[in-house]
Amino acid sequence: MALGNLFKRFFPDKPTKLADYSRLVVDMHSHLLPGIDDGAATIDDSIALASSLQQLGYKKLITTPHIMSDAYRNTPAIIRDKLNIVREALVKNEIDIEIDAAAEYYLDHEFIESIGKEPLLTIGNNMVLFEVSYINAPENIKEAIFRLQTEGYKPILAHPERYPFWYNSFDTYSELKDKGVLFQLNINSLSGYYSNAAKRVAEKMIDMGMIELLGTDIHHTRHLSGLQKSGNEKSFEKLLQSGNLLNASL
Ligand SMILES: [Fe+2]
Numbered sequence: 001m002a003l004g005n006l007f008k009r010f011f012p013d014k015p016t017k018l019a020d021y022s023r024l025v026v027d028m029h030s031h032l033l034p035g036i037d038d039g040a041a042t043i044d045d046s047i048a049l050a051s052s053l054q055q056l057g058y059k060k061l062i063t064t065p066h067i068m069s070d071a072y073r074n075t076p077a078i079i080r081d082k083l084n085i086v087r088e089a090l091v092k093n094e095i096d097i098e099i100d101a102a103a104e105y106y107l108d109h110e111f112i113e114s115i116g117k118e119p120l121l122t123i124g125n126n127m128v129l130f131e132v133s134y135i136n137a138p139e140n141i142k143e144a145i146f147r148l149q150t151e152g153y154k155p156i157l158a159h160p161e162r163y164p165f166w167y168n169s170f171d172t173y174s175e176l177k178d179k180g181v182l183f184q185l186n187i188n189s190l191s192g193y194y195s196n197a198a199k200r201v202a203e204k205m206i207d208m209g210m211i212e213l214l215g216t217d218i219h220h221t222r223h224l225s226g227l228q229k230s231g232n233e234k235s236f237e238k239l240l241q242s243g244n245l246l247n248a249s250l
Contacts, residue, residue, distance in 0.1 A: 019231025022057030023240055025248040028123050029158060029184055029215025030063045033082035033101065036074055037066040039219040046086045051095045052224055053216065056231070060098040062123050062250060064215075068106035076121055079103065104158055105130040107138050115147040123156065124250050129184065131158040137165040137172075145179055156182040156213060161189045161202040170204075177210055182246075184213035190236050191229040206239045212246050214239065 021027070030053075031039020032046050040046040053061060063086075065079055066072040083101040090099065103121040105111045107130055114120070120128050128148055132138040148155045157176060160183045166172050177183070188194065189202040205211050216227060230236060239245065 019228050020057050021053075021227075021231060022059070023248070024058065024214060024245070026060045026062065026250045027053060027058050027216050027218075028062040028064070028102075028213060028247060028250055029104065029129065029186070029217045030061060031065060031104075031217075031219045032061065032063040032099070033065050033079065033086060036078060036082055037072045039065070043085065043089050045220070047089055047093055047095065048221060049218055050086070050090060050097055050099065051093070052221070053218070054095055054097040056227060058097065060100070060250070062100045062102055064102050064104040064123075064129055066106065067103045067111070067121075069108050069110040074103065076119075079121065102129060107132045107141060107144055109140075112140060112144050112147060115144070115153075116151045120153065122153065126153050127156050127182065128153045129156045129158050132163065134162060134164070137163075141176075142179075145176070145181060149180065154180070154182060156184050158184050158215070159186045159189065159217060160210075161185060161198045161205060162194055164197065167197060167201055173205070173210065182212045183210050184215050185211045185239075186217045187214055187230045187236070188217070188223060188226040189230075190233040191226055193223075193226040193230070203235050206235050206242070209242060209244060211239060211242075212244055214245060214247055 031037050032049050034040045034043045034046045040049055050061060065074050067074045079101050087099060102123045122128055132141060145155050160173060185202055189198045192199040
């Protein structure tokens with residue numbers, strides 16, 4: 001399918017001003033590798049998503065498949081193999097975008113035990129993206145952060161604005177920041193894609209200068225219309241102007 005047609009297919013009702021993510025340069029959170037998590041299911045999905053991100057202005061993608069002991073038992077070898085398949089397909093389809101891979105680690109017992117025993121997949125030299133349960137406040141987050149930092153990693157908490165159990169205890173967020181945890185906001189939170197509460201928390205975090213990284217966390221083409229909206233939000237512009245974002249340096 002020609003790229004123009006792909007674009008029309010995924011952005012059928014594009015607003016007058018097209019979202020432009022070229023100033024971010026790099027997206028560092030997505031699920032683009034086929035068939036290994038709840039993101040792209042096939043190589044065609046991978047190509048469609050990568051192509052759409054390229055048309056939104058991104059130059060480089062660091063994709064981050066889930067690693068979760070109960071659901072997605074991915075390893076560096078599995079991720080590397082799938083990355084190579086996607087790279088070849090992008091070249092074959094003449095989609096001009098760089099792609100690399102790390103992981104989104106779920107904070108479970110196996111993850112904590114693996115820290116220091118085997119090399120973790122990193123974003124940049126030493127940043128490790130991790131997420132926690134959406135339902136229960138994690139009891140072991142301080143231990144995970146301590147272990148990661150002891151091993152020379154910089155922890156990045158994925159989408160902190162999506163954990164409702166912390167909405168009324170904002171001090172917990174401040175404590176994590178004091179410990180040196182980087183925060184990665186999901187771009188789609190800015191337009192209320194997940195919930196109004198997540199949008200409000202995201203805006204508060206931007207106002208408080210807590211966000212260092214922005215990610216699409218794209219899983220499927222349904223996320224694309226949200227990205228179209230979010231890129232035109234005032235809060236997005238405010239974050240870009242903050243000077244805190246590390247995306248372009250990755
Ligand atoms: Fe994710």
